[in-house]
Amino acid sequence: MMMKKPLALILAAAMALTLAACGNTADSNSDGNASGSSENAAEQQKGKEDASGTAGTVASLDELNEKVAADVDGSITSMTQTYESLVAKTSTYDDYVSNIDSVEAFYDGVLSSTEDLCVRLREYSIEYAEFILASDASRGDKYDDMDELYDNVYEDAGSAIFDDVYDGVLSDAFDAFYSGVVSDGYDLASYGEWSDISSQEYDRWSDAKSDVYDVWSDFRSDVYNLYSDMRSEIFAEDWDRAEEKLEDFRNDVETMKSA
Structure with a gap:
């Protein structure tokens, strides 16, 4: 009977050591799992950050404003210079008749240049929205910043196109050609020839004027809708919905470019 007590003590000590060892293993596994979970979470977060990238290609809204103004000014200047060059070589009715192809190309060029500019202005609008949504500004500041768009x-860009293209260079072309050198042909050519040339010039001018107006109007409508949508979602702090609407707009622009 005296042997049982030391044996019991030995067994108890062995059991305690075993439990302690198991506890250390469990703690080690727990620490390892926690460390692994933290590393995975960090990697996942880094992956999300890498995937998100950076919005836009400008460092500030001021820089974007300058890009827009420079593009609009450059485009309108190019159209104006083309017009002035054409006018310089069509100072008489006979000059006009000899350069009808150039006149037609001028109207086509004004339309295509306006179309291209309005597409780029939509793309700039996307840059504004991307930059503002990605900024660290408060909801109120983001809401106000959309006024830059x-x-x-x-x-500004819309008014420049209307004033300097629709009501500018195209109105000047009407005065220079239809009401100018073509009108002078009434006393210089047979009535039949003059009537045909006069009617054709009016149709070319009228079609260009109407088409440019449609392009301008569609552009303004699209940009205003984007501006309104972004402000609404920013005000509601519905960032997912804002991104969805921006993506829809982006897809529409890409479709327009590929048409």
Whole structure:
């Protein structure tokens, strides 16, 4: 009976050591799992950050404003210079008749240049929205910053196209050609020839004017809708919905470019 007590003590000590060892293993596994989970979470977060990239290609809204203004000014200047060059070589009715192909190309060029510019202005609008949504600004500041899109693209660029192209170079072309050298032909050519040339010039001018207006109007409508949508979703702090609407707009622009 005296042997049982030391044996019991030995067994108890052995059991305690075993439990302690198991506890250390469990703690080690727990620490390892926690460490692994933290590393995985960090890697997943890094992956999300890498996938998100950076929005836009400008460092500030001021830089984007300058890009828009420079593009609009350059495009309108190019159209104006083409017009002035054409006018310089069509100072008489006979000059006009000899350069009808150039006149037609001028109207086509004004339309295509306006179309291209309005597509780029839509792309700039995307840059505004991307930059603002990706910024660290507060909801209120983001809401206010969207006015940069309205002021610089919808208002300033839109007004420049209307004033300097639709009501500018095209109105000048009407005065120089239809009401100018073509009208002079009434006393210089047979009535039949003059009537045909006069009617054709009016149709070319009228078609160009109408088409440019449609392009301008569609562009303004699209940009205003984007501006309004972005402001609404920013106000509601529905960032997912804002991204969805921006993506829809982006897809529409890509479709327009490939048409």
